[in-house]
Amino acid sequence: MKARFAVVAGLALALSGGLAANITHGADAAAPSSASASAIFAGGCFWSMEAAFEKLPGVISAESGYTGGRTANPSYEDVSSGRTGHAEAVRVRFDPAKVSYPQLVDYFWHHIDPTVKDQQFCDHGPQYRTGIYFSDEAQHKAAEASRDALLKSGRFAQIRTEIVAAGPFYPAEEYHQDFVKKNPLRYEAYRIGCVRDARLAQVWGTK
Structure with a gap:
């Protein structure tokens, strides 16, 4: 996490001088x-x-x-130390009539690099591992079927994303919620510095 803020600090001033904040968020308003x-x-x-x-x-x-x-109720500092065993995660609430769980899983794959362990892009440590945390057997089967289809496709020799039963989910501090909307320039600096989009294009292509 310290690396993340170092990247942000290094680029934010340059971006604030001329880069328009053009990140859009299309959260379903229904x-x-x-x-x-x-x-x-x-x-x-x-x-x-x-x-x-x-x-x-x-x-x-x-x-x-x-x-x-x-541990219960970890803080950002606890998790970023890498010593509590937690991963940074998102809890997604969705309408199954509009988007299915298998579609969510497929969408998830295309926003990560599943080939690496305990890291994503410029962030390193077990707190940055990738995972799918299922709440019932239907989600379990869907997640494993999706992973197996990717392996069968030949795109990846291995997938390092864990698929395990969901445990407690602890919401992060308020300043982390909707961070991109609250701090678009800081986030853009982080994303560019982390070459996230470039790596995703290497892994998944540009379509």
């Missing part, structure tokens, strides 16, 4: 359905994953937080 469901994913920087999922039609909300660790 009222939550009584049949809404939830899903938990870890894809490195939770700022990035929250912003990505909020663009997907059918997603009601995405919340940054921590999961998969050994």
Whole structure:
């Protein structure tokens, strides 16, 4: 996490001089359905994953937080130390009538690099591992089927993303929620410095 803020600090001034904040967020504005469901994913920087999922039609909300660790109610500093076992994650609330869980999983893959362990882009450590945290057997089967299809396609020799049962999810501090909307220039500096988009293009292509 310290590396993340170092990248932000290094580029924010340059960007603020001439770069327009043009990040858009298409969070579904529809009222939550009584049949809404939830899903938990870890894809490195939770700022990035929250912003990505909020663009997907059918997603009601995405919340940054921590999961998969050994202690209750961890702080940002606890998790960023890498010692609590938590991963930065997002809890996605979605309307199954508009977007299915398998579609969420497919969308998730295309926003991460699944070939590396305990890191994503410029962020390193177990807190930046990738994971799919299923809440029931249907989600479990869908996640494994999606992973197996990717391996069968020959695109990847291995996938290092864990697929495990969901445990407690602890919302991150308020200043992390909707970080991209609150701090567009700082986030753009981070994303450019982390070469996230360039690596995603290498992994998945530019389409």
